[in-house]
């Protein structure tokens with residue numbers, strides 16, 4: 001596989017930061033982006049990455065300038081990784097529309113804006129790979145995760161859940177595959193990053209006393225989880241895109257469940273949906289128009 005150039009969002013910590021190391025370790029080139037990049041990405045620049053300032057919620061006109069600079073800086077981009085994201089944590093009844101909108105701006109509209117801006121470049125080259133960092137939150141409901149699950153569910157497409165109407169990436173894949181562009185939803189399980197820390201997880205005011213217990217449980221719940229190693233996860237992502245090591249001979253998949261917990265949760269979700277179809281099929285199937293008399 002020839003040397004690839006990657007552009008990764010949200011590399012100030014966690015999976016994004018580790019992905020930069022995994023990319024460099026395999027000999028590829030990477031443009032590591034983040035908010036306040038100059039202050040925070042010096043260590044990645046020293047390791048060999050190019051660094052750029054990029055807030056995924058910036059207006060498209062500003063993002064366009066950044067993307068044009070990025071394309072010129074490294075003579076083209078081969079892989080876009082829409083990694084930046086965060087958890088807007090709240091019970092649905094306590095969630096106001098500004099917080100919900102903020103979650104969608106970062107986790108859905110930002111990735112889609114960047115993708116649209118890079119697509120002309122990929123179409124011209126007749127190749128390119130776009131990864132969307134999704135989440136098991138798109139496959140399971142949990143108290144407090146409504147906003148987060150909605151944003152990730154909007155990236156995913158699902159044939160039974162309400163996210164069907166919002167799901168975007170499966171449609172995009174069909175639209176751009178004729179141009180040699182591949183799209184993959186990466187669905188990590190739980191990994192030990194900063195995402196669950198009080199600084200990165202945005203919790204709103206607890207407004208309704210009835211939810212106090214659930215709110216406390218939600219915020220404390222992550223401490224007990226046996227989370228995976230981000231570096232192992234990002235090494236797998238690089239191998240999957242490059243079709244190397246254990247991924248040799250495998251094509252980039254539509255979905256990439258990342259971690260044993262992710263595999264179990266996605267499989268359980270599929271099984272539950274199949275049972276749901278079996279249980280209700282006889283009752284709901286016969287809703288066609290009766291034959292005209």
Ligand SMILES: NC(=O)c1ccc[n+]([C@@H]2O[C@H](COP(=O)([O-])OP(=O)(O)OC[C@H]3O[C@@H](n4cnc5c(N)ncnc54)[C@H](OP(=O)(O)O)[C@@H]3O)[C@@H](O)[C@H]2O)c1
Pocket residue numbers: 009010011012013014015016034035054055056057082083084085086106133134135136187188189190191192193194195196200
């Ligand atoms: N860790 C897990 O268990 C897990 C599971 C499933 C999915 N994910 C997904 O994996 C991705 C990476 O998360 P992580 O676990 O590595 O969490 P993390 O350590 O909190 O890293 C999140 C990164 O996103 C960046 N970010 C947030 N808003 C941004 C914005 N508007 N513009 C640019 N960058 C922004 C953060 O930058 P700042 O430092 O500037 O805030 C940070 O670099 C996310 O999309 C997350 O939803 C993670």
